Amino acid sequence: MSGAKLMPEDPVGLIGQALAMGSDFPGPAEDVLLSWMMKLDPAVDPIAAAAALIRHYGVGDGDLPPGESGKLIRLLRETAACTPGGVGRRSGRRARLSRP
Numbered sequence: 001m002s003g004a005k006l007m008p009e010d011p012v013g014l015i016g017q018a019l020a021m022g023s024d025f026p027g028p029a030e031d032v033l034l035s036w037m038m039k040l041d042p043a044v045d046p047i048a049a050a051a052a053l054i055r056h057y058g059v060g061d062g063d064l065p066p067g068e069s070g071k072l073i074r075l076l077r078e079t080a081a082c083t084p085g086g087v088g089r090r091s092g093r094r095a096r097l098s099r100p
Helices: 014-024 029-039 046-057 067-080 092-098
Strands: none
Touching: 014 029, 014 046, 014 067, 029 067, 046 067
């Protein structure tokens, strides 16, 4: 992405590059999302960052494209829809079994 202005929500342009590739994006989408999260400044909230990228790239609505690019958009949408503080909480069967 030479010459492009990087955003704090996509500090190395990883999401922008992947989305620009469209159907040529080989994935795996999960690896790109994880790499993107690891590159975020600790002060940047990944939920808010995902929402900002969805708005910036205009991928918040509509059907998902096929393949890995669609999967990446779905993962961004899911990340943006997370409840703050909900990540990392113990829930479900495992948490119920471990309660005294």
